[in-house]
Amino acid sequence: MNIESALSLEIQSVLNSLYGWEQAPKLDQTRPEFEGDFTLVVFPFVRASRKSPEATAEEIGAALMNSGSLISSYNVIKGFLNLVLKADNWSIFLDREWNNLQFGHGSSKDQKVMVEYASPNTNKPLHLGHMRNNFLGYSLSQLFKASGYEVVMANLINDRGIHICKSMLAWQRFGDGETPSSSGMKGDHLVGKYYVVFENALREQTQKTIELALQGQYNGHSPAVQERYQQAWSKLEAAKEDKQISKLKDDIKELVRNQSELMLACQDMLRAWEAGDPEVLHLWKTMNGWVYEGFDATWKRMGVSFDKFYYESDTYTLGKDLVQEGLEKGVFYAKEDGSVWIDLRDAGLDEKLVQRGDGTSVYITQDIGTAQLKYEEFGVDRSIYVVGNEQDYHFKVLFLIMERLGRSYASGMYHASYGMVDLPSGKMKSREGTVVDADDLLQEMVDAARETTEALGKTDGLAQEDLNALYETLALSALKFFILKVDPKKRMLFNPAESIDFQGDTGPFVQYSHARIRSILRTAPSSWNEAADTQLALSETETALLKVLAQFPGAVTQACEQYSPALVAQFLLDLAKAFNRVYNEHSFLKEPDAGLMKRRLKMAQMTANTLKNGLAVLGIDAVERM
RNA sequence: GACCCCAUAGCUCAGCUGGAUAGAGCAACUGCCUUCUAAGCAGUAGGUCACAGGUUCGAAUCCUGUUGGGGUCGCCA
Numbered sequence: 194m195n196i197e198s199a200l201s202l203e204i205q206s207v208l209n210s211l212y213g214w215e216q217a218p219k220l221d222q223t224r225p226e227f228e229g230d231f232t233l234v235v236f237p238f239v240r241a242s243r244k245s246p247e248a249t250a251e252e253i254g255a256a257l258m259n260s261g262s263l264i265s266s267y268n269v270i271k272g273f274l275n276l277v278l279k280a281d282n283w284s285i286f287l288d289r290e291w292n293n294l295q296f297g298h299g300s301s302k303d304q305k306v307m308v309e310y311a312s313p314n315t316n317k318p319l320h321l322g323h324m325r326n327n328f329l330g331y332s333l334s335q336l337f338k339a340s341g342y343e344v345v346m347a348n349l350i351n352d353r354g355i356h357i358c359k360s361m362l363a364w365q366r367f368g369d370g371e372t373p374s375s376s377g378m379k380g381d382h383l384v385g386k387y388y389v390v391f392e393n394a395l396r397e398q399t400q401k402t403i404e405l406a407l408q409g410q411y412n413g414h415s416p417a418v419q420e421r422y423q424q425a426w427s428k429l430e431a432a433k434e435d436k437q438i439s440k441l442k443d444d445i446k447e448l449v450r451n452q453s454e455l456m457l458a459c460q461d462m463l464r465a466w467e468a469g470d471p472e473v474l475h476l477w478k479t480m481n482g483w484v485y486e487g488f489d490a491t492w493k494r495m496g497v498s499f500d501k502f503y504y505e506s507d508t509y510t511l512g513k514d515l516v517q518e519g520l521e522k523g524v525f526y527a528k529e530d531g532s533v534w535i536d537l538r539d540a541g542l543d544e545k546l547v548q549r550g551d552g553t554s555v556y557i558t559q560d561i562g563t564a565q566l567k568y569e570e571f572g573v574d575r576s577i578y579v580v581g582n583e584q585d586y587h588f589k590v591l592f593l594i595m596e597r598l599g600r601s602y603a604s605g606m607y608h609a610s611y612g613m614v615d616l617p618s619g620k621m622k623s624r625e626g627t628v629v630d631a632d633d634l635l636q637e638m639v640d641a642a643r644e645t646t647e648a649l650g651k652t653d654g655l656a657q658e659d660l661n662a663l664y665e666t667l668a669l670s671a672l673k674f675f676i677l678k679v680d681p682k683k684r685m686l687f688n689p690a691e692s693i694d695f696q697g698d699t700g701p702f703v704q705y706s707h708a709r710i711r712s713i714l715r716t717a718p719s720s721w722n723e724a725a726d727t728q729l730a731l732s733e734t735e736t737a738l739l740k741v742l743a744q745f746p747g748a749v750t751q752a753c754e755q756y757s758p759a760l761v762a763q764f765l766l767d768l769a770k771a772f773n774r775v776y777n778e779h780s781f782l783k784e785p786d787a788g789l790m791k792r793r794l795k796m797a798q799m800t801a802n803t804l805k806n807g808l809a810v811l812g813i814d815a816v817e818r819m
Numbered sequence: 820g821a822c823c824c825c826a827u828a829g830c831u832c833a834g835c836u837g838g839a840u841a842g843a844g845c846a847a848c849u850g851c852c853u854u855c856u857a858a859g860c861a862g863u864a865g866g867u868c869a870c871a872g873g874u875u876c877g878a879a880u881c882c883u884g885u886u887g888g889g890g891u892c893g894c895c896a
């Protein structure tokens with residue numbers, strides 16, 4: 194039991210005997226400008242005590258002193274009861290945990306959790322948006338592991354669909370047999386290049402037609418297309434608001450694009466793919482192979498991994514059985530054209546298509562199927578989807594569907610929704626080329642780590658090999674920490690013009706604090722732990738450090754409950770700062786009193802362990818020296 | 820049009836289920852390395868918590884409205 198919960202229980206019992214109060218009281222950390230460790234706000238109890246806030250606080254404080262308490266004194270300021278813990282509570286805590294390598298880890302929950310993340314399209318290389326997803330997904334996995342869950346990291350690769358056909362078609366027409374080995378390009382970048390080639394060719398091919406279509410002149414290939422165009426056009430003519438107009442214009446552009454020769458060829462290719470055309474399948478396998486090689490390299494460098502891969506080419510027909518089941522159960526209903534729907538208006542949502550009129554799957558059909566598949570394959574108790582917040586609605590609908598289909602595991606499904614990474618110019622858009630490429634960024638960060646280290650002259654005594662490994666780790670910790678310290682739910686800004694810092698509230702700062710401690714421990718005399726314990730009181734900064742350390746298990750638990758690695762990141766900053774304050778104020782190895790040295794080294798050891806464990810939760814390896 | 824999310828220092832972000840004088844980092848300015856790693860520490864300056872109401876002993880936090888930004892809304896996944 195930790196100190197805070199012990200104290201909380203004691204207060205609860207005092208409140209119960211004084212006022213018959215039943216609930217667990219809420220304890221705050223005492224603000225640094227007041228004396229005390231924990232603070233109880235007494236306003237909630239004044240009704241029961243029928244006394245002023247001050248008198249109530251006095252009464253509770255006195256009762257706590259009498260109950261053989263953990264506290265040594267208290268003070269009352271207005272309605273705030275500040276409690277000072279007996280100093281030996283902190284020493285006991287330190288003696289118990291200083292060398293506990295598992296400190297902060299939860300006991301086994303005997304539950305299995307699947308974390309699905311990454312889930313890329315195979316038509317272009319990874320960018321910064323993917324990196325936020327990957328870092329979050331990997332970190333959440335480590336967080337759940339640390340909290341005692343068994344974790345399966347899954348990646349559902351989006352390897353089929355019209356977007357792949359674009360790269361394939363462009364390669365066929367313009368590629369001239371280019372391969373990763375012939376060009377020296379990373380496979381995913383090569384395929385991405387042809388995706389861009391396709392988009393450019395498409396733009397060229399459709400530019401004039403679009404211009405004319407936006408003036409009311411367009412000839413569709415079929416009456417149906419022509420009718421859709423005419424409808425869109427008359428809407429556009431009637432529209433008044435700017436927003437609406439630009440949206441309707443986009444609709445028309447989209448329509449014209451989809452009817453272009455290139456897009457029609459693409460759709461033919463998709464149909465050929467679905468029909469199992471050997472030539473198309475061969476090309477698809479070849480180009481996907483290039484992409485996987487490229488992705489694997491990037492993931493490896495990013496330090497993320499997966500236990501299980503799903504491929505949409507395998508799963509895209511799944512879910513139809515469940516659609517059938519839903520029809521029989523009356524959860525879904527069919528319209529005249531044979532399309533299948535669910536009505537979620539009673540849940541404040543809308544009607545939603547779950548299967549097309551021609552019997553083919555839509556996105557959500559697959560997700561229904563894969564949810565079932567995950568459960569059958571792994572028996573997961575919880576299933577977490579790390580997916581951007583633009584799909585909030587989609588997952589609301591999916592979870593409701595699974596619930597209405599009577600799936601017991603529906604309650605364990607969770608959408609770990611996160612915000613976009615914005616650039617100063619706004620949202621990243623691959624079509625407009627405003628993306629920050631993952632491989633480029635990684636390399637820039639590694640270069641920056643090398644330059645910083647060299648500028649500080651800290652390369653002495655390290656082999657080139659070790660230095661290279663150090664730069665990789667430092668670069669990654671800067672990047673991961675930069676991304677993970679922000680609340681996942683919020684959108685965040687990345688400014689490529691300003692490089693990510695290595696100073697201040699950063700990954701390297703935490704690393705530095707860790708490396709500094711490791712350095713102390715390496716040079717400490719081997720017999721330091723044999724000295725007699727000191728009886729001297731802890732200094733203010735030392736007590737502050739122990740208070741921060743004591744918060745680690747709670748931070749992990751809370752981060753897990755809130756699906757937020759950011760809480761761990763913020764904790765690590767607090768811890769590193771608290772330690773650096775002690776470091777600045779006291780000596781460790783030069784401390785003449787052997788007992789004091791022992792106590793400080795215990796604190797150093799525990800801080801290093803905790804920093805390392807916390808970094809591990811963020812998916813960051815702690816460095817021994819830097 | 821409907822629904823969802825967001826708005827805190829010049830910039831990037833904390834601020835947990837309502838609690839004391841709203842906190843960090845960056846940028847600016849001051850100090851601290853012949854002593855355990857200065858990628859550090861200490862300090863100065865910087866705020867109408869978008870705006871207006873409401874609930875409460877107490878609101879950045881909860882509720883309502885307004886403004887601004889982003890997202891989603893039957894066949895892209």
